[in-house]
Amino acid sequence: MNTIELRKKELGNLYPEPTINEQVLNRFWEEALKAYGDKPLHMVSQPDATPYPYMEVSKVTYHGYDDTPIHAWYITRAKPSSDEKPRPCIVTFPGYSGDRGLPERYAHWLMLGYTVFAVDVRGQGGETGNLLPLDSGVVKGWVTQGITDIRRSYYMAVVMDAVRAVDAASQQPGVDPKKIAVVGGSQGGGLSLLAGALNPKVAAIVADIPNMCRMDYGILHSVSSLNEIAQYIKRHPEQLDQILEHLSYFDMLNLAPRIQVPVMVSVGWKDMVCMPETIYAAYNRMKAAKEIRDYPFSGHEVNEYQKREGVLFLERIFNGNRTW
Template sequence: MGYLDRKIADLYQYTPELTAPEDLHLYWSKTLEQLSQRGSVAAERQQVSTTMRGVQAYQVNYQGYDETKVSGWYLIPSMWKENTYPCVVLFHGYAGSSGLPESYAPWLLAGIAVFAIDLRGQTGSTGDLLPQEGGMAKGWITKGIDDKDSCYYKALVIDCLRAVDWAAEQPEIDPSRIGVAGASQGGGLAMIVSALSRKPAFAIADIPNMCHMDWGIFHSTGSLTEAADYVSQYPDRWEKVMRTLSYFDNMNLADRIEIPILVSVSLKDPVCMPETVFAAYNRIESDKELHIYPFRGHSTGEKHLRKVLEFAQRQVGR
């Protein structure tokens, strides 16, 4: 057995000790109950023009975790002339945005509607009204990171859960055929939403972050460097920071996933390292498939898109 075969075999056996706090599931039960009591998602949508023929495009603003209005593109492939459509809710990578409606043409041509949101405070159209009571490292993830109830991750995750709720309420969408998807930060969010919400029917988590974060904070060259910088300035807050992150770590929540999920991993990825992805993937108990790219870094390559679309189409009966 060569090096690569041994490495992959070892990764499939990699199940590090969980970092889940004792009240993890109680915390999320209470949080989700509070969320359900809010009822329908307050939102407005306005039709906009697009270069794509046969597509209805809307700019949407909905109320997320707090008073922040989360912005997104809602795109309907009306050229297929169906009464209702399956829908994928898409989350972008860290420091990115939802881009332009035309970016989602492959999904629309596959017969799947799209709701792609701008994550709070990042480079899209969504602001961030989350209070900031202390200092933070550059970026966003260390905002309120000393406490699970005031941190950026909580607001971010709830924004994403509300996006799925909003999509399920739209008259053009079949609520039984909604999926969540994204890459890197977006893949991590797709994974945690699929663990916490029972509305998605499938999930696609490409090179996901938010996995095995206690390991990642020491090794990642991505967003977790912000948390590392923060605790280097405040070493006495190390335990608080790690406890907060543990509530949002997909490794700790993976066994809650009950839907089919596609995951991808790149073995030379310095941002979402293979150890972190496998730590979460190996604990998923639902129907799952993994696509491994041994010689890629923080990417999967354009050919992976076909695998993603084929997976989604199988789940929604296309």
């Protein structure tokens, strides 16, 4: 057995203990989801100009966790026929500090005949603000906001924003509500997993190099957003246990068994942001149909090969055995 095979075996046998009681976790999320289940989205949609004649774009806003207006693109092919069947929808979330970008970023999904609902993450690089109260100090970045008060925390807000993004996408014209996939990389991969675990409207998940997996390990080792939490704890060591408990409610290590739909995950073995020890810890606890793509020589990146793998995975889910 060579070194690559040994490493694969090690990762495949990685089963750290959950960091929260499953009943406590499920009860919390059932109450949170019920509280927001009947809250209106207050959705507003207006056409947006595009230089691409075969693309129609609408700028959509919907209310997130705390009535923060969340901005999104709804993108579809231009001038569909009146008798056209509803189409699958790809809901996408950006990586940390990023934004939803320009609509043409998602042209490959339109080429497959899909629609796209591309969402900002509050407060980061896009148009979306953040109405959460800033009750205490934070470390540079966003994720330590409200980290000791779960119902006023940044993680609670962005997760519920993502859950409600799926609800908003399901109401767009031309969308097949039974064929909604959540897709993203890094932060976007983590939010895709969380949305898939918490919103039953999700039919498939592609989570590339996902964050928010085995978060206690991440705050010890990661060099990106979870390091912000490490720096916060460095300043406030007396809050360590409280913060670890807080993170456990959003950790895919704990939420993985809730996923009940097909999921593809990718992992770069040289990734120091979303390390394989975190991703495999969550992946190994998933009970749904699942696939993983290993890239032993990749870091924190999603290469073209993996982008195509994600496309082929969703084609199998939504269009049977179509091959290319």
